Amino acid sequence: MAGIGIVIAILVTLVAVLIPWLPTSASEQMDRIEFVYWFATVICIAVFALVMAVLLYSVMAFRSPPEDESDGPPIHGNTGLEIAWTVVPAILVIAIGVLSAFVLSKNGEAGPNPLNVKVFAQQFAWRFVYPDDGGLKSGELVLPLDRTVKFEMESADVIHSFWIPDMGQKQDLVPGITTSIIVTPTRTGMFSLVCTELCGVGHATMRATVRVLSQDDFAAWVKERKSGGGKPNAGAAIFAGAGCGGCHTFTPAGSNGEIGPGLDDIVSVAQKAGRDPAEFVREAIVEPGKVITPGYQDGVMPPNYGETLSPEEIDALVAYVTGAKK
Amino acid sequence: MSVIEHTSHDAGHGSGAPPNRRNILMRPGFVRAAWCFALFFLVGLYLVAGIRWLAGWDPVYDWNIIVLVGGLTLAPIGFLLGLGSFDYWLYWISGRPTIPDDHANHGAHTWKDYFKVNTDHKVIGVQYLVTTFIFFTLGGLMAMLFRAELAQPGMQFMDNQTYNGLVSMHAALMIFVFIIPAFAGLANFAVPLMLGAPDMAFPRLNALSFWFLPIAGTMFLCSFLAPGGAFATGWTSYAPLASEQPIGQIFFNMGVQWAGASSILTALNFLVTIITMRAPGMTFWRMPLLVWANFTTSLLVVIATPFIAGSQFFVMFDRIMHTSFFVPADGGYVLGYQHIFWFYSHPAVYIMILPGFGIISEIISVMSRKPIFGYRLMAMSLLGILVLGFSVWAHHMFVAGMADWLRVPMMISTLLIAVPTGVKVFSWLATLWEGRIKLNTPMLFSLGFISMFVIGGLSGIYLASVPITIHASDTYFIVAHIHYVLFGGSVLTVFAGIYYWFPKMTGRMYNERLGKLHFWLTFISFNLTFFPMHWVGLVGMPRRVADYSDRFADLNLFVTISSFALGASVVVFFYNMIVSWARGPIAESNPWRAMTLEWQVSSPPPIFNFDEIPQVVGGPYEYGVPGARHAILTGGGTPAAKEAHA
CATH class of the missing domain: 1.10.760.10 (Cytochrome c-like domain)
Structure with a gap:
């Protein structure tokens, strides 16, 4: 039975490692989410391998033909075992819970000098405003590398949800209240912001482009957009x-x-x-x-x-x- | 299709209330139901129009309100009245002689008796199962329609609103008129028999609860005919989107009321039956775990279901009456909807799985020929889930914008639910250990259930962890998780239960080879369909989208093809059920050599279940214990006769 368990554990570990389950992280917060994810995965592989090993071994070892009318041994329970499989899982899930609580709190820290960005959603478009840069408006989300961004979000009509898959963080935008979320981009490039809360007929296509630039490029973009916002164009x-x-x-x-x-x-x-x-x-x-x-x-x-x-x-x-x- | 033949007590219980005395228009039945339906609709129509005309409101014919009052409220009541659901009570109230308690509406003698208001719990159980599987088929076909749309990125077969409508309808049918009532159907058949009771405590109420169900399902489906299409806000129907959608939305709001009323009345009936109608000697600690499971489930239903009823009424009132429960501009609180909704809908997932736990406990013990391991802890873990289940609802709202401090406590209570659930899984495994395992169809489905439910439970661990769920919520990972729990979990237990009790219900045996074929086809295609969804969700595909980024195309095509195979696998099941019910070999009374009471009577059971009152003397799973008995039934009739036998 131990053999079956080890084989299953190896197979499941291969599935867990070889398939790129998560997108390549593009934010500090996603790095921490990945850490919790792998912590939970190790525990889950162990539990799954144990359960499947016992199940498969039992089916192979204790199978009896239909014409066999004998009964199994009348075992009604075992208090020690029952306590063990109540207490051990409780310890494991609480370990996951404690780690998750730490990461959650860490992922909610804006730090001393965040870039503030306001997000406005309505059916079915995103708009972004940069209050720190004179209220610059943008239809694409442009972010500087390695700087913590604090998003303050409002919805004009129904519930929407803000998610950049590579950056992990997600938050609903709820009419009537302002919600917020923290993201620290760690990779330059083009990303996609998607609405993940069913918001009506255009929900599937409610997306926006996200560009992460180096801090210099970001400053240049702000400057260009500010001047471009003047008269000529x-x-x-x-x-x-x-x-x-x-x-x-x-x-x-x-x-x-x-x-x-x-x-x-x-x-x-x-x-x-x-x-x-x-x-x-x-x-x-x-x-x-x-x-x-x-x-x-x-x-x-x-x-x-x-x-x-x-x-x-x-x-x-x-x-x-x-x-x-x- | 053969009909349940009753072995005794048939004489003197002729068909129907004063038969044929009245013409077809006035007799209870579908003809009277049809004209009562129309009449009640017209009453509703002119009630609304009349009040609006008198008050001088424009327009006089406001179809939003007419559909609600006439179509979705009064017309179904007219239908029930015409069908005869209220005949007994109305006779009683109006002082006319009621039909004497001759159980005229009891039992099924021809197939037509299944289309009447029937008070026999065994007939009602079959009515439930057949009805729910019709909705299961329709919901499954819709899934294949929208999977066809999802085979490629971009839009091919339908527009966004239609897609959202199909997704919402699929979930509404599967949850409200398939899984929940399918379990009610199995329990309706099995629980009174297992208790040694002649019927449910309130047979007429039981019949009424059943007939709410086709009304609810038909109401959902009728929203396709509404202008603007079917309700398209998902089965969660979040405010404020739900109050600004086309009129099809109120078909969902009201359909949930009918399905919910059916659930609540059935649950009350189970509670009273289990508490008051146990056979002599059947203490709580001698009840089979299926009875324990339905006892717990019924408590959940009675406590939680009024909350979803409230949430659907409030969101509908915002539209119909211009209240502002969830209208922020008028002081409403949008997240209030989610709190109320999930206060039901989280316990609802236990409503959709605990009866399955009961079924699996029965089958694992019988087919392993061993007592269930840790019987008392198995029962207590059900109660543990019941209590904890009410403290976790906000884990559906980790990204919803609710108070931040709620997240960690709700995460811990959610994680802790894994403990009683784990106790059940480990106890089933320990029951298998050193057993004499019979690998027949019900057992295959039970073992398949355990392995799939473990995967669903473990993905639930990820979703309990707030940081992970912030990434994974509202993606296909959620879709994968819910299908591992509700299909790999609940639906496999429904199949297991149907195969297990099929000989008892029909008196005939299903085809074992087709049963096994059904299992393997379903098990493999299920995994091929839903396992890749974990991946496509984690890498970035949101749920409830008709169109998606090109990079998810290959996985989605694979999932779509697998889902068609999954759909096809159900055909094997239906073929087996229909052919075996009509022409299968006659079943013995106890083909599984089980100890619980339903197997101690003929297949199908006598019209009042037991020709004598069983005397319960021991636990229900004493396999391998020399000389152990669960109950004494001498076959001799009265207790006196029993003594004479001894």
Whole structure:
């Protein structure tokens, strides 16, 4: 039986080690989550191997043919054994619990100088605001490497949930309250932010791009965006800040979202429909349900850009998207 | 399909209440149910429209409210009235002579008796199982539809709302009108027999509880016909999304009420039956563990189910009556919904597994030919789970934004639930040890259950740990975990129980080879379907999404193909059940040589279960103890006759 147990333990360990179960960690918090994960995995492999070894051995050793009418030995119990298998599992799970509590507390520490980022979610888009950088708005989440970020999160309508799989941390955004979460990115690159709480028809596509930059690159990005937010190209800043690029492909903005229709040929689409391009784009922003491009669904684009953006901002956005100089 | 033939007491218990005295429109039955259904709907319609017209509210015909009052509340009551569920009570209230207590609605003599309001717990048990397996089939077919959509990234067969609707419907059918009532069906059949009782304590209430169930399931399904499609907010139906969805949502809110009422009434019935109707000598410590399991489950149902009823009413009132339980702008508290919902829905997972524990305890002991190991600790661990089960609900809310300090205590209590559960697993293993193991179909399903449930339990350890669950919650890891617990756990025990009691229920034997084939097909395709979901979830795929990132494509295609194999495996089960029920070999009264009372009577049992009152003299699992008896049944009828025999 011990042999069976060892074979099962080796097999399960191979499954646990050879398959890349978790994404490559990209945050300090994920590193700690991985540590708890492996701690629990070692215990689980031992328990699983023990149970399966006893089960398989019993089936092989004590199987009896249907015509055998004898009974087994009348063993009713064994107090020592029963105490053991009550106490030992209790100790093991409490060990997991204590470690988890430490890690949870560590993963909730913002440190002395966090970067504050506000997250706004609504059906079905993400927006980010950097209060430490003069209220810079962005539709993609850009983070500096190795700096702890404290997210303060609000939802405008229903419950959404914030998750960057490689960074582990997850938190719901709940209408009516502000929730928060701590992430310290440890790897530069492109990541994906996904909504993990069913929030309606566009839930599956409620994603945003996450870019982790070195601290210098991040400072440069902030500077560029701040200057870009000035007069000459206001439309581009609004396009980025309102999160348009998360869903729409638009070459001038460098965006490649595929959730909504592409905007590169929107002028010719409007003209083909016999509409003034500027009017057509304005209507599509303010009343997205009015004309639905074939192959796309109503109800996915937020219907309230007419309220969240000022008339001047909408003018600039329309001008930017239609390519008109302003 | 053959029908349960009763060996005795049939004479004098002719069919139906004053038969054929009234025409088909007035007789209890489906014709009367149909017109009562329509009539009650119209009453609801004009009640709503009338009040709105008098009050001067616009529009007069507000279909949200008409559907709720007429369609989902009054019409089902009309249906029940027409079917005859209330006939006895109405006769009594109105002072007319009630049908004398001749048990006219007892037992099944033809297949038609299964479509009536029947008060025989054995018939009701079969009614439950057949009904729940119809919903199981529909829910499974829906799973295959959305698995087809998930075979590739992007959208192929359906739009997002339809997908969300299918996912939600699949879960609602499987949880509320399959697993929970399937256990109620098995227990309905087995518990009174195991107690040595002639029936449940309240047979008419028992019949009424059953007929709530097709109403609940049909209500869920009818939401597909509603404008805007079926309810699409998952089976959790979180506020505030649920109060802004199309009208199909209230079909879920109300369907849960009907299913919940059915559960509560059945649970009350079990409690009273178990407490008051045990045969002489059947002390609590001589009850089979299936009875203990249903006793515990019934306590859970009675205490917890009103909370889900409340949560669904509140979220519906926010829509219908413009209350603001969960509307933050008006002072509502969104997380309040989740606290109330999970205060039921966590204990609900024990409602969905404890009866299965009972079934497995019966089968493991009988098929190992040994007493159950640590009988008293097995019973106490059920009660331990019951108590602890009420202190862990917020582990579903670790990322929900609730008070931070709640997380660690809820984690510890969640982890501790592994202890009584572990006691059960280790005790089953110890029961196998040195036994004389008979590896037949019920036993295969029981052993399959233990191994799958251990995997589900261990993934539960990960999910109890807050840091890990912060990463894993709302991903496919959760989907994998719940299916290991509810399919690898509960559904395998339902199959085990059906094979085990099939000879007792039908009087015929199922086909053993087909049974084993069913087990292996299900066991293998189940693992191929659900094990990869752990992986795809941990690397980043959220649950409840119709579309996903390209990097998950290969695993999802693999899962989809396996899920079709899993669906196909059920066909073997249905074929075996139907053919064996119609033409299987006649079963002996005690094919498993079991000691519990249901096996001491004929297969199927006599109409009132026992021709004489059994005298219980020992424990139910005394296998291998020389000369041990669980109960004395001489076959001689009265106690006096018994003495004469001795």
